[in-house]
Structures are given as C-alpha cells and as structure tokens.
Amino acid sequence: MGQTEQLITRAAEDLINARYAIALTGAGISTESGIPDFRGPSGIWTRDPAAERRAYLSYERFLDDPKSWWQESMTGRGPGLGNLWDMKPNAGHMALAELGKAGIIRCIITQNIDALHEKAGSMRVLEYHGSFMKLRCMSCGTRFFREQFDIERLRKEDALPPRCPNCKGILKSDTVSFGEPIPSDVAHESISEAESCDLMLICGTSAVVYPFASLPSIARQRSGVIIIEVNAEPTALTRDGISDYLIRGKTGEILPAIVAEIGRLKK
Numbered sequence: 001m002g003q004t005e006q007l008i009t010r011a012a013e014d015l016i017n018a019r020y021a022i023a024l025t026g027a028g029i030s031t032e033s034g035i036p037d038f039r040g041p042s043g044i045w046t047r048d049p050a051a052e053r054r055a056y057l058s059y060e061r062f063l064d065d066p067k068s069w070w071q072e073s074m075t076g077r078g079p080g081l082g083n084l085w086d087m088k089p090n091a092g093h094m095a096l097a098e099l100g101k102a103g104i105i106r107c108i109i110t111q112n113i114d115a116l117h118e119k120a121g122s123m124r125v126l127e128y129h130g131s132f133m134k135l136r137c138m139s140c141g142t143r144f145f146r147e148q149f150d151i152e153r154l155r156k157e158d159a160l161p162p163r164c165p166n167c168k169g170i171l172k173s174d175t176v177s178f179g180e181p182i183p184s185d186v187a188h189e190s191i192s193e194a195e196s197c198d199l200m201l202i203c204g205t206s207a208v209v210y211p212f213a214s215l216p217s218i219a220r221q222r223s224g225v226i227i228i229e230v231n232a233e234p235t236a237l238t239r240d241g242i243s244d245y246l247i248r249g250k251t252g253e254i255l256p257a258i259v260a261e262i263g264r265l266k267k
C-alpha cells in the first residue's frame with residue numbers, strides 16, 4: 001500500500017471514531033469545478049500580484065463611496081472567479097455532503113463564496129467570507145438574496161446603493177472584503193465549532209487568510225483533537241505542526257476515496 005492509501009485509511013478510521021467532526025474548506029476544493037484559487041501555483045494572484053493589491057483597497061473604497069463601489073461592481077471587473085451562477089459542485093463537495101448525510105461531518109466552515117457546498121446538498125454550512133448570492137446590511141447585518149433587488153433599475157434611477165428593507169442601512173455584497181471584519185454571527189459560530197470538535201478535516205486552503213486561519217490553532221489547543229489536511233501542497237499548518245498529517249493530492253480524488261474507505265471499513 002502506498003503512503004497516500006495508508007493516510008486515506010487512517011483518515012477514514014479517524015472519521016469513524018470521531019465524536020464531532022467538522023470540515024474547513026478553501027478555494028482549493030473548488031478549483032476542480034473550474035473556479036481558480038488565489039495562491040495555488042496557477043492562482044489568480046500568483047499570476048497577477050497587482051490584483052491582490054487592488055483587492056485590499058476594495059473595502060476602503062466601499063466605505064468612502066458606496067455608490068461608486070456599486071457602479072464599479074456592475075462593470076464586471078470582479079475578482080476574476082468567472083460566472084459563479086453556472087458553476088457546479090465537484091466530487092470533493094459531493095463527498096463532504098455524503099459525510100454530512102452519514103452524520104460524520106457535522107458542520108462545514110468555508111472560506112468560499114461560491115455556494116457550491118449548498119448546491120452539493122450539505123446542510124450546515126457557515127460561509128465565513130459570505131456568499132456571492134447574497135447582500136448584507138452594513139447596519140443591522142440582515143442578509144438578503146441578490147434577486148430580491150433590481151440593481152440595474154436602481155442604477156438607471158440613480159438610486160444606488162441598495163438599502164435594507166428593514167432599517168434602511170446600506171447594503172453591500174455579503175462577500176467579506178479584505179480589511180472588512182468577519183460578520184459577528186458567523187465568527188462566533190465558527191469559534192464555537194472549532195472549540196467543540198474533536199476532528200477537523202481541512203480541505204484546499206493555504207491557511208494564510210486570518211482570522212479564518214486561526215480556527216485550526218483554536219482546535220489544536222485541546223488535547224486529543226485530530227487535524228487532517230487534504231491539500232495539493234504543504235501549507236503553513238503542515239509546516240507549523242498544527243495539522244497531524246497531510247494527505248497530499250486533489251480534494252476531488254482524496255475525499256471520495258475517504259468516503260469509499262469508510263464504506264469498506266463499516267461493512
């Protein structure tokens with residue numbers, strides 16, 4: 001048996017024995033759906049470092065002038081992730097959804113804004129960096145689906161930014177910009193999950209974006225917690241010994257292999 005196969009069996013056993021397992025996911029789990037990541041070998045920012053600097057300015061621009069921010073966001077110069085409405089979950093998302101239905105993975109905390117875990121059928125998903133499908137009120141924090149607002153009509157009527165139907169606060173895309181605080185509801189729930197789990201399965205993240213990247217360290221503080229990484233390459237978590245082991249490879253191949261191995265072991 002090769003090293004990868006041995007680690008897949010180890011992960012399957014660890015998941016079967018876990019009392020409360022959760023998954024953390026990043027852009028890497030969605031690359032096999034055709035959505036580029038930022039920092040992988042062919043990531044958007046690896047190829048175009050200036051795009052990273054522009055992204056860091058976006059939130060300040062929103063605070064300074066929300067109307068211009070909305071007008072610019074309609075010109076299609078987004079973060080370069082493609083048309084997320086058309087994207088479909090891949091075998092990695094489906095495997096995590098299956099682990100959810102089997103009662104093994106209790107919660108997914110994702111950095112992704114692409115809504116592919118929901119499309120795959122996962123029930124409890126905390127969207128740490130928000131969802132491209134939603135808008136969020138900057139005053140009361142309520143989220144709304146984008147379709148509830150005719151942004152093009154508001155632009156034509158010179159009525160941007162859109163306003164919250166509840167409190168008239170300014171609406172922004174729910175996706176959390178660099179420099180923007182994580183919404184408090186999802187931040188608190190994520191910390192509580194990291195404090196409760198006895199297994200954390202971390203998939204497709206370089207784990208350099210904070211505060212998300214602190215969740216594994218929160219789990220690591222308690223003895224007996226198992227932290228497994230599935231990633232194409234070693235990460236800061238691998239190098240700093242935060243994870244117990246790394247299964248190196250594609251999430252679209254490794255995660256279904258873990259599901260299959262759980263099925264075999266449970267027979």
Ligand code: NAD
Nearest residue numbers: 026027028037038039040111112113114204206232250251
């Ligand atoms: P990242 O780009 O920093 O890191 C992705 C990691 O996944 C890299 O280590 C890469 O080697 C690995 N990877 C790529 N494809 C893989 C595969 N098929 N299987 C296994 N590993 C693979 O991503 P991040 O850590 O999530 O941070 C990027 C930030 O940008 C996040 O905050 C996220 O919100 C946002 N983002 C989201 C999307 C999305 O919603 N799909 C896409 C790009 C960026």
